[in-house]
Amino acid sequence: SFWISDFRDPLYRAFDTPFLMKWAAKTFPRRVCKQADVITAVSKGCLDSLNFDNHPNRVVVTNGFDRDDVLDIAYRDNDKFTLSYMGRIYPAKQSLVPLFAAIKELISENLIDRRKVCFQYAGPSKSDFLLQVAQFELDDIINATDSVNRRESLKREVESHVLVLCSWNNKGEEGVVTGKLLEYMMVRKPVVALVQGTLCNSVVKEMIDDGNLGFCYEEARKDIDTPLLKKFLMEQYMMFVSGNTDTFTPNMEYVERYNYDTITSQIVQLLPERLREEISRKGVSKIDYIQPIEHM
Numbered sequence: 229s230f231w232i233s234d235f236r237d238p239l240y241r242a243f244d245t246p247f248l249m250k251w252a253a254k255t256f257p258r259r260v261c262k263q264a265d266v267i268t269a270v271s272k273g274c275l276d277s278l279n280f281d282n283h284p285n286r287v288v289v290t291n292g293f294d295r296d297d298v299l300d301i302a303y304r305d306n307d308k309f310t311l312s313y314m315g316r317i318y319p320a321k322q323s324l325v326p327l328f329a330a331i332k333e334l335i336s337e338n339l340i341d342r343r344k345v346c347f348q349y350a351g352p353s354k355s356d357f358l359l360q361v362a363q364f365e366l367d368d369i370i371n372a373t374d375s376v377n378r379r380e381s382l383k384r385e386v387e388s389h390v391l392v393l394c395s396w397n398n399k400g401e402e403g404v405v406t407g408k409l410l411e412y413m414m415v416r417k418p419v420v421a422l423v424q425g426t427l428c429n430s431v432v433k434e435m436i437d438d439g440n441l442g443f444c445y446e447e448a449r450k451d452i453d454t455p456l457l458k459k460f461l462m463e464q465y466m467m468f469v470s471g472n473t474d475t476f477t478p479n480m481e482y483v484e485r486y487n488y489d490t491i492t493s494q495i496v497q498l499l500p501e502r503l504r505e506e507i508s509r510k511g512v513s514k515i516d517y518i519q520p521i522e523h524m
Contacts, residue, residue, distance in 0.1 A: 230503055232495070233257070233264035234289065238277045242400055243320060254279055266498050271431055273403010289494060291407055292486040293414035301379065303386045308346040309468040311420070312388040314381040315408055317353035317360075322394035323424050324360050326445055330458045332364045340465050345369045348384060350376045385415045389468050390442070390461070393421040397430035397446070405431050409441075413483045418442040418464055418476050420457070439482040 240253035257280040261267060268289040269275035275286055313324065331347070334340040348371040349357045357372055376384075385391055391412045395404050409432065412419050419442035423430045428448035436444040443460040445453040467473055484490060496504060 230500055231264045232266045232268055232498060233261040235267075235269040235274060235278060236291065237270070238274050240277060240279075257283075268495075268498070271403035271405050273401070273431060276403070277400070287498065289491060290405075290486060291410055292488045292491045293410045294488045295414055297378075298382055298386060298414060301383050301386055303383055306346070306387050306389070308344055309340075309390075309465050310346045310348060310388045311390045311392055312348050312384055313351075313357075313392040313394070314349070314376075314385060315351045315353075315406075317351070317356045317394065319353075319356045319360075321396040321424060322422070323447075324357070324392065324394060324422060326422055326447070326450070326454065326457060327392060327420060327461075328361050328364045328366060330454070330461055331369075332366060334458060334462060334465075339462055342366075342369055344469070345465075346371055348372070348388070350374065350381060350384065382411075382415070385412070385417065388417055389473065390464050391415065391417050391419050393419055393432070395421065395423045395430065395432045397423050397425040397427045397432070397448070399427060401425070402427065403431050405435065409435060410486050413439065413441065413478070413486055416476065416478065420460065421445065423447065438479065440477065440479045441483075 235257075239256050240250065245253050257267065257278040261280070261283075264283070266285045266287060267275070267278065267280060267283050268287045269278060270289070270291055272288055275288055280286075311327075317324075331340070331345070335342045335345075347361075347366070347369055350373045351357070352375050354372050354374055358370075361367075361370060391408075393406065393408050393412065395406055395409075397404065409419070409421070419436060421432050421436055421442070421444040423432050423444060423446045425446075426448055428446050430444070430446060433444040433446060436442055443457065445457045467475060496507070499507070
């Protein structure tokens with residue numbers, strides 16, 4: 229068998245790997261995957277975190293999106309400037325505070341009419357979300373609910389004007405890219421990314437810039453990024469007020485790299501030619517040659 233050993237998440241994460249599991253997590257790839265023909269991981273940071281640098285064939289294979297997910301979603305245009313965050317929040321790692329602070333300042337400076345703004349949240353971290361926004365007295369613009377199904381989540385994102393992303397970038401935790409960013413590429417709405425942590429120039433920022441997807445605020449350069457965050461929000465709000473909401477122009481050549489069709493082709497190219505020919509000839513189902521390992 230030709231073995232591609234694939235990692236969609238780091239095995240070891242300093243902030244939540246139990247102490248008694250740290251050695252096993254850090255050494256798992258070297259102990260278990262020595263005979264793998266290819267080691268793949270979701271990002272360069274994830275690949276580096278496997279502590280298996282001497283494997284001869286290491287490749288990044290990102291996550292992606294499937295546009296079929298949004299093809300038949302019926303939606304309406306919101307009558308308020310709507311920002312949305314759908315999903316979990318890890319309070320120790322992710323913070324919406326810089327965004328709430330920017331919105332609060334723009335309202336106080338009479339640059340944004342609070343009657344025309346809505347921030348909607350849905351997910352399993354509703355209490356953490358409300359705790360982060362509480363200090364800014366923005367209750368009247370907040371619409372927070374518990375988790376909704378994926379279809380409803382996508383509908384709310386499609387109806388939004390700005391999609392909000394939270395991530396982090398610390399030493400030993402570089403390369404964190406949540407699946408939400410890829411989902412946002414599919415939805416094709418401007419993104420505000422908020423990256424906590426001590427390191428700047430995160431992978432999220434690189435992707436936002438390369439794809440012309442919106443704006444990335446990094447805590448590590450907050451003195452620079454705070455006024456730029458306000459400026460970006462103001463620009464998006466003014467486009468909404470003027471009715472000019474069709475000006476978002478992401479770099480589609482870059483975005484298409486994350487289409488599942490492209491990623492599937494990338495994986496197929498990792499296979500030996502004889503296997504590619506066999507799959508093409510026999511029409512082998514992916515179930516026949518993918519074996520997930522969910523636990524160490």
